Amino acid sequence: MSEKLNPDELCPCGTDLIYQDCCWDKDFDWVINDEGECARVIPVNADVEEALDNARKVFIDIFGREPYKTDPMFPLKYFHNEDDLERETIKIMRESGMRPEIVYAYEKTGGLLVTEENWNMLPTKDQELWDEAIDEYFYLQDNPPEEDQFEAAGAAIIEDLRRMIIVFGYILEYGQSESYKGDYSHSKYISIDEYALTCAARSFKTLRAIKFLLDNSIGADSLALARSIYESYLHIVFIKAHSEKIESFFALQLGIKAGTHVYAKNKKGNVDRRTVIRIEDGACMDGHISMYKMASSSKEPLDTEIFDSLYEFLSEFSHAGLSYLTKTDSVDITRTELQFEAVFYTSTFSIFILEQLVDLSILTEEAKKDIEVITKSVSNNLLTFLREAHEENNDNPAIKLIKSRIQKIHERECNA
């Protein structure tokens, strides 16, 4: 049971006034239950009633029972986090031509939306916050603040990710030279350059997936995908250093599926994934080449060190995703996390790949120039981002190494 709060109690809305002098005459009641918990009771109109009823039906459909008193009112909330909802709402508000001060106040107050109709439904404190936000909007129009450098740097690397999807797509579709004569001495199926482009094509798809996740505020899972771009990069550096292994890569990526190659079998007749056999002549090749081996084959001396520190570092990040297991009930399990980290690593690994493409004879001279231009500007934005994020003097070895690597790429492109 709950009853209306006493008029001489402090108003729960946060104004420091007693209830009688604050929210007493509003179109809602502050009530208190047996456990001493305060709640705001608002009259429910037909629309709200229908929405609640639909939510209840969804709940019953999934769980096969009526929701308990403590169950969430809207089970579909797990599809979205609060950031998504707010961002979507702001987008719709802007598109519908709503006055900018209203959009600003909605954002500023963390989701209040005040109209003449609902004014008297709001606690006094919320009314105050709303009015302050509206005033602040007009004040900022006359006194614009200095641009936040960190946010600007973050926005630049997010924009770079979009640009890079276009560059990868463009290079793959229009960048290939018609006069390219491949070297098929190590495999009749594929040349080194063609293999490098299949790695770029795989990264192009991954970039699009990452963009989709980031557009939906899913940062931590994009980091796992960013790692696969890094692995594509390692494939390219390895095959450039060990052209004799090209058919192993072909076999593993395509040959086994296409039926030109099979895994070897041991004496007991079980599959032995360490060796692949070319069916037509029985030639044997490696069935597995470790990522570490690939990294250590790179001509770039920093690559082995980066490899060593990076895997540990990226898995440190994924531990952040476990924080919902800690015993606090304040953690929103759908919350946005690691957005900037995901964008940063994605862009970094993408320019690693682009840098590997510029000396391939399969690409046109024009395409190579385009790659140099984007690599130069993306590396510059990444360095600016590290500076603005105060990661300049970060002790983390992975960040230090990656920064040196980006710097090297940047300097090379500046001198090109």
Ligand SMILES: [Zn+2]
């Ligand atoms: Zn009040």
